[in-house]
Amino acid sequence: MVSRVGLIVLMAGLVGVVMAAKPVPPQATIAPEVVADYVHAVIEADRAVYTRHVVDRLSAKGVLTASEHWDVQNTLLLPAQFLNESARLVAKKEQGIRYRLVSLWPIYERNGPATEFERAGLKAVLKEPGKTFTGFVESGQRRFFQAIYADVAVSQACVGCHNTHPSSPRRDFKEKDVMGGIVITIPLSR
Numbered sequence: 728m729v730s731r732v733g734l735i736v737l738m739a740g741l742v743g744v745v746m747a748a749k750p751v752p753p754q755a756t757i758a759p760e761v762v763a764d765y766v767h768a769v770i771e772a773d774r775a776v777y778t779r780h781v782v783d784r785l786s787a788k789g790v791l792t793a794s795e796h797w798d799v800q801n802t803l804l805l806p807a808q809f810l811n812e813s814a815r816l817v818a819k820k821e822q823g824i825r826y827r828l829v830s831l832w833p834i835y836e837r838n839g840p841a842t843e844f845e846r847a848g849l850k851a852v853l854k855e856p857g858k859t860f861t862g863f864v865e866s867g868q869r870r871f872f873q874a875i876y877a878d879v880a881v882s883q884a885c886v887g888c889h890n891t892h893p894s895s896p897r898r899d900f901k902e903k904d905v906m907g908g909i910v911i912t913i914p915l916s917r
């Protein structure tokens with residue numbers, strides 16, 4: 728004999744199984760801040776793997792170093808250039824998604840904030856590196872979501888190179904300083 732409570736539990740369990748097996752409804756959407764977090768996680772992981780397992784490893788073994796003019800010097804790309812080159816390929820797909828490394832003290836002017844929103848975001852992540860700065864922006868007829876993540880000097884190498892680069896406008900970076908940010912732009916419609 729199944730008790731009344733037992734029957735209710737059994738039926739609730741069956742309903743649960745049927746509901747769980749249903750396909751995801753087509754209108755299901757992911758919030759843009761979540762998409763930006765996903766994209767950021769991938770960019771950061773690729774950059775870390777390239778830095779640690781390619782650049783650091785090959786230079787420690789004396790095989791090959793990374794340098795800015797890698798194409799003419801036959802060296803490895805700098806991690807910042809690796810990120811930029813990948814971003815260029817992503818932008819070529821014309822899906823509207825873009826990302827770039829920016830700073831209030833950029834080695835190259837092209838890496839400075841492109842808009843007031845980016846400038847405000849860089850200032851905000853400088854104060855609170857753990858908090859992503861987000862907002863909606865418009866360009867032409869299209870609306871985009873933008874997220875700015877702090878880019879921190881995780882090693883002495885970051886500081887050393889930026890403090891001594893001939894084009895760097897700032898020369899007093901210290902380890903753990905926020906050196907800039909990663910701006911991720913996501914289109915809100917296609």
Ligand code: HEC
Binds near residue numbers: 805879881882884907
């Ligand atoms: C060997 C030199 C070198 C090292 C090491 C280095 N960078 Fe850079 N970084 C550059 C150069 C050169 C650029 C400009 C790349 C370009 O736009 O072509 C750049 C660009 C950047 C930018 C964009 C703004 C700007 O200054 O143009 C940020 C932010 C940045 N780097 C942060 C970092 C961080 C954080 C690290 C350490 C994890 C780091 N960099 C390590 C040379 C270096």
